Amino acid sequence: MMRDEKGMMTPELRAEIDAILTASGNDGSKLVGILLDIQDIIPMHYIPEEVAYYLAEKLNVKVSNVYDVISFYASLYDRPRGQYPIQMCESIVCGVNDNGFVFATLQEMLGIGLNEATADGKYYLECVPCFGACDVAPAVRVNGKVYGHLNSREKIEAMLAELV
Amino acid sequence: MAKINIKINNIPLEVEEGMTILQAAKLIQVDIPHLCYHPDQSVRGHCRVCSVEVVGGRKLMPACATKVWEGMEVFTNTKKVYDTQKLLLEMILANHKQECLTCQRNGNCELQNLSKRFNLTSPKLPNVVEKLPVENNATCIVRDLSKCVKCGRCAKACREFQGIEAISYTGRSSHFKVMSAFGENLEKTDCILCGQCTAACPVGALVEKDDTDKVYEALQDPTKHVIVQVAPAVRVALGDAFGMEKASIVTSKMVTALRRLGFDQVFDTNFAADVTIMEEGTELLDRVQNGGTLPMITSCSPGWINFMEKHYPDQLAHLSTTKSPQQIFGALSKTYYPKVSGIDAKDIVTVSIMPCTAKKYEAARPEMGRDGMKDVDIVLTTRELSRMIATAGFDFAELPDDDFDAPMGIGTGAGAIFGATGGVMEAALRTVYEVATGKELVKVEFNDVRGYEGIKESEVDLNGTKVRIAVAHGLKNARVIMDAVRAGKCDYTFIEIMACPGGCIGGGGQPIKTTVDIKKMRMDALYDIDESLPLRKSHENPQVKEVYDNFLGKPCGHLSHDLLHTTYQKVDKKYTF
Secondary structure: OOOOOOOOOOHHHHHHHHHHHHHOOOOHHHHHHHHHHHHHHOOOOOOOHHHHHHHHHHHOOOHHHHHHHHHHOOOOOOOOOOOEEEEEEOOHHHHHOOHHHHHHHHHHHHOOOOOOEOOOOOEEEEEEOOOOOHHHOOOEEEOOEEEOOOOOHHHHHHHHHHOO | OOEEEEEEOOEEEEEEOOOEHHHHHHOOOOOOOOOOOOOOOOOOOOOOOOEEEEOOOOOOEEOOOOEOOOOOEEEOOOHHHHHHHHHHHHHHHHOOOOOHHHOOOOOOOHHHHHHHHOOOOOOOOOOOOOOOOOEOOOOOEEEOHHHOOOOOHHHHHHHHHOOOOOEEEEOOHHHOEEEEHHHOOHHHOOOOOOOHHHHHOOOOOEEEOOOHHHHHHHHOOOOOEEEEEEOHHHHHOHHHHHOOOOOOOOHHHHHHHHHHHOOOEEEEHHHHHHHHHHHHHHHHHHHHHHOOOOOEEOOOOHHHHHHHHHHOHHHHHHEOOEOOHHHHHHHHHOOHHHHHHOOOHHHEEEEEEEOOOHHHHHHHOOOOEEOOEEOOOEEEEHHHHHHHHHHHOOOHHHOOOOOOOOOOOOOOHHHHHHHOOOHHHHHHHHHHHHHHHOOOOOOOOOHHHOOOOOEEEEEEEEOOEEEEEEEEEOHHHHHHHHHHHHOOOOOOOEEEEEOOOOOHHHOOOOOOOOOHHHHHHHHHHHHHHHHHOOOOOHHHOHHHHHHHHHHHOOOOOHHHHHHHEOOOOOOOOOOOO
8 A cells, every 4th residue: 555755735735625625615525526626636646645634634534434435436546646647438439449549559658557657657547437528539538638539649649748 | 112913934923113134033043144233233234144035025135134014024044045145155255365274263253153054065166355464563453354254343343332433444346345544554543452343353354462372481481470360351251252151250260260271370450450449549539639630530441541642632631640450460560569479570470361452552551661571461352361261171161169369369349340331430439438538338339320321420429529420431422521521511520431332341352242231241240249249349458458558658659659650642643734
């Protein structure tokens, strides 16, 4: 299991998290949404252990409950991914539009396998179920933005070029 | 409750509305197989091993979670039921680390019993269990998640009894595990090491750390003088492990067993409990008279102390500084006992038999010793002692009687009732009343503080001064009291709190299959012991008088303070903000 060093919680991060909590009315029952929002602002797009403890304290819930939620939902992560987690759709419409080409090209270009990050922590590859971009299949999603029609090496290169 | 008519396996019976099928079947002597069900916990229906057929039902229904209704017809013995239950068991076995011969729960495992019951001699499914590292570096509790059957009983014990939730559900589907947040080592979580999870686990996924080898080593070392103390709650539970009638009083057989195991002296924690009362009672009167921090709260339960240090570190001043009976015994065993026996403290090994897993942690605290020696060297739970007795091959129920040794073997009835919730309070009141009023307490029973109710309150008249008292057991109840204390919203003078439900008789180290009903029987047994004893007030204990006259001086005096009192420290969470 990934261990965090203390000191992850900078004053800036804490202020950002507090803003998210305030926006949700400090309501522990909105934990899923809160965690998704926080995951977006963490550079490596996951929920660090220290952050989970902070949420438990602020929302007056047990840290084991926070972890229960993180580990239950596939969209929440308890270990660092990358600055740009590239979510490759593995569902049927992308499948019949040759998402295998997308998988293979991205792995080759980045030199990493599935669920791995590049050495600089910039890119991370993962497979996810359909995110509703069937009209532009084969597609990937990076930090909420969809890149579609990835049926050539050039288009994939262009997509990566945007992620800087 | 209204009565309704149902049929189970074509046998008509009248049952109370609101009963489950599992409970109703017991009335016709049918034990429906079950694994995740625990009589003291809320029903979850995880494992489905109790699936039965209900006429008219589309699917099989879980007997533990299905309430009976008028006209219900249940079959527990059809082929469909049998095949389903058996297949479920085979699947659980396929996902269970089968090291049964070397498992601590061998012979005392609910999964093993079911496997035997269903004659699973040739399982058809391959074993696919994920090999996970065993967490065995803790002081008290060993976790092996590869043995976990995902019943959730540990998490329920932690949540429903204690309100701690150090372990909870994590992951989903095949990744589902019952563990701590981020897989952290238990001791570093909110866990207070009470061991209720080890008592609730049906298999060997959560067990007490076994220290019996250390005891065997000491017993076999001719240069060591090995002495043992036994907590009050052990003598009304140990017999359970040997199939005796539940809550049998086995004090004198237990003494014989310990002597025959090779202990040089067999002493009684009840003696130390009486000393505790002398110190704690004096401390209470001092706080009342000299404006000390009130309410004062008892400090005998190490799970409770861990709870305070981790969860209410701002309230530590309320805790009595008096050590627990185990540690008072330990301190005297390395100071007073060498003086009267002429044996060098360095050669003495002090062993405790406790109903408790957290006592192992308490004994290992760095402040609990002197001159590089620990006051209590080894702590065994009731379960570990029962294993040593079984290993020795003693026919426990038939052992002859024997008595504790002098000079630390006499305990009063007050010491005996320490093992039940309310007992320390009652013991303290018996002494405090006589000291404060100078009058004899004729009726020694304080019935208001007895019984299984979660929080009990009462008022005692000490020579015209009304003193409000409260007793709580189980940390969920303790939290209610502590929140009131923290808010300054209570007028109690003295509070007793025990971490485990029922007090020590329901401790995390007690024999497996302890239920609330059994705990109540053990409480009754302790009060029977109390009533049968000639001395029922701690300050009348002749050995206690002797230890003060010849060694300690007076309660809360200089030497007492040095040996029998301690301090508490805030324990930070893993991250603080």
